[in-house]
Amino acid sequence: MNNNLALFKRAILVDSRQLTNYLTWLAAGILLFFFLITLGSFNTSGLGIKLLSMVAGVNLATIVLSGLVGFSSTITEEKEESTIGLLLMSGISPAALIFSKSMARVTRGLFLILSQLPFVFLAVTLGGVALNQVIALYLTLTSFTIFLAFYCTFFSVICKTTTRAAILAGVFAYLLTLLAMNVDFIGRMHPFHAYEAILNTGYSDYIFISQVVSNLVISLFFFMLSTCLFSKFALKEDGTSKTKKTSKAVIIRKRSWGAAIVWKDFKFYYGGYKMWAITLIIILGFVTFTFIDNSGMDFDDFRGVLVGTSVVAIAIQLTFFAQTFISKEFRDLTHSGIFITPKTLGEIFKEKIYAGLLMCLPSIAIFVLCIFPELDLNEEVFFIIPMAISYIALFLGATFFFSLKVKLIAFIIAGFCTTIISMILGFLVASTFNSSISGISIFISLINSLIAFTFIMAGINKVKSKLEA
Amino acid sequence: MTDTATTQTYALEITGLSHSFKSHQALNNVNFNVPAKSIHGFVGPNGAGKTTTLKAIATLLKPQKGTVKVFGSNVVSHYKEVRTKIGFMPDHFSMYRQMSVFEYLDFFAAAYGLNLAERDQVIGDVLSLTDMEGRKDDLIKGLSRGMQQRVSLARVLVHDPDLLLLDEPASGLDPRARIELMEILQELRNMGKTIFISSHILSELADLCDSVTILDRGQVKYTGDMKGLLTHNSDESEVTYQLSITETPEGFVDTLQSIEGVSTVEKIENINEKFKIAFNSELCSRNKILAKALELDVDVVEFKEDLKHLNEAFMNLTEAGVREK
Incomplete structure (x- = not known):
């Protein structure tokens, strides 16, 4: 028992030292602050319930985003540090290990929710919010946090790395949400459903029973499943059995291209031609699925879906590229090999950018082929394009910079920064320009480009200092 | 462009190298040279500044002060x-780790600009x-640590460099892998490569290196050949010899002790009757001591200079305790 408590305490202490936790708190706080400013534009009664809805939305979003990454490392971080064996040797059972570490993450999540209590009090003060609604909301969030922690821990048990666990957890969470939207029985377990009921004026219960109970029961199920599978997956050594398998996998020897870094990044970081095939299959599969679902689609609709899916694919791939770009070299300690080849920093960066663009080639090609034949370059489109590109550059620059500081959530922080900057620019534009699209576009593009450039330069300096350290 | 005329014999020249990280002085006026086609040990306790020096040589760190030249070319x-x-x-x-050994070497060979035919040759x-x-x-991830170390060494060699910089190459290797690595390094020296090898264990390099530099708290404490390090002493006139004889006659120690200039005569081993004799070389000579011993009709098995133990030399040169910022 003491061992388990010590483990729980250690997990809490380690988590409390992580800067990302505080950044998440700060981000959620700032976001709520901005929402609070916009609240002034509502002239209706029931401002309290609107603010409570915003708090609930921000809480859910931060719990899901930080949880998918943070909770997915519960066991994988021990695997990556090779400390599982040591922990088990100290007399901690797999069940206790999973429970203690997951509950430490739950505590972290609850602190995140509780940190927004001042906004809740404000919502109550503004009127229209009853105490039972606040209690019901917090019970919903607590049960969902517990569910998410054990759900992610399950993936952390079966996967080798945190990245894989987070991706799998994210994909399945997305599929479950889709299912919840279509199947009523599953829908009642989802916090969205609970929100709909609780955040209505006149809600009188203290608990949204079906969501809370189901979330706790499913948490228990994932806990038991993780415990059962622990010895099969978590204790598996990365040993000799692998060698036999791998020698088969490399029968066809890949030869490096002259542009060696492009080859290496494209093949080994971004999945190479296999990733091209997967991208095409996903895009075309989604289009086919939509086509079957909506038989009345014409060619323009078809093209529209293609453009939409390719944009999503490009966004995901570019985000992955910015997040991986240089940080992976530092994380894998391979940077010194690359940076002492007879190439300048600029040449190395150039090759890495080519590799990223090569990864996106199929989705970019689909996007270009679908959009250009019908592109109407009127004044509005002409000015919106540079503005959109500047936002993309800002987001990618920020992701690149933050990826050198934090491990997995760089793109989330970058997304948050981009959102805040766009909000500030929105306020500035609204008070400065009289709906002149050209002026707005030039102003926003310039400011965004300047900030993106600052992020990139700060990132380059960080790379240089990391090389020297 | 390169001042090769003056520096041809040195693979590496470090002059007045200083570097600090914020308030922490990592290197303070470091000076030493490494002759070409030799194995040079670079030894120091943890935090002495070895890796910082290596990074400066490897062009990964821009020195704040001083110059580093590799075969006459400035690293900056x-x-x-x-x-x-x-x-x-x-x-x-x-x-x-996700590449195969061949792909890994092929990648680095290509990164150094070798064409396909050259790559095939050099990788072989x-x-x-x-x-x-x-x-x-x-796949590299399936190899043992010792094998990964070999692949790492192979990678370093793909572009046929003249100077190899190896930072703690034997750390974490088992004794067999360690010996095999040292054999490979000796072979490379025979091929004309200059090897600059860093370690925090001096005795590990004793048999391998021609010369050594000892660094402590960012400063060079010794640079020169291995023998010089072993005899390195603050009082250069004080010399110690070891005398082994088969049987000790009565009054032997007192007789040797009575020679002018001899400071101590100590018995150090029971088997073979081994003695350690310290004397001032300005007042006495080894021939004088040997002659006196022979006068006593002893059977001399061995009479040689007592080279200080490597660890003792290392401890004398470096300071104890954790380095302060």
């Missing part, structure tokens, strides 16, 4: 040229040298 102004001449193996494994050569031919299609 001619870094591209220097990079073609050096092969740097860091203390951590800089490896793409380095695999043969490191005895990894049979594992070339294995």
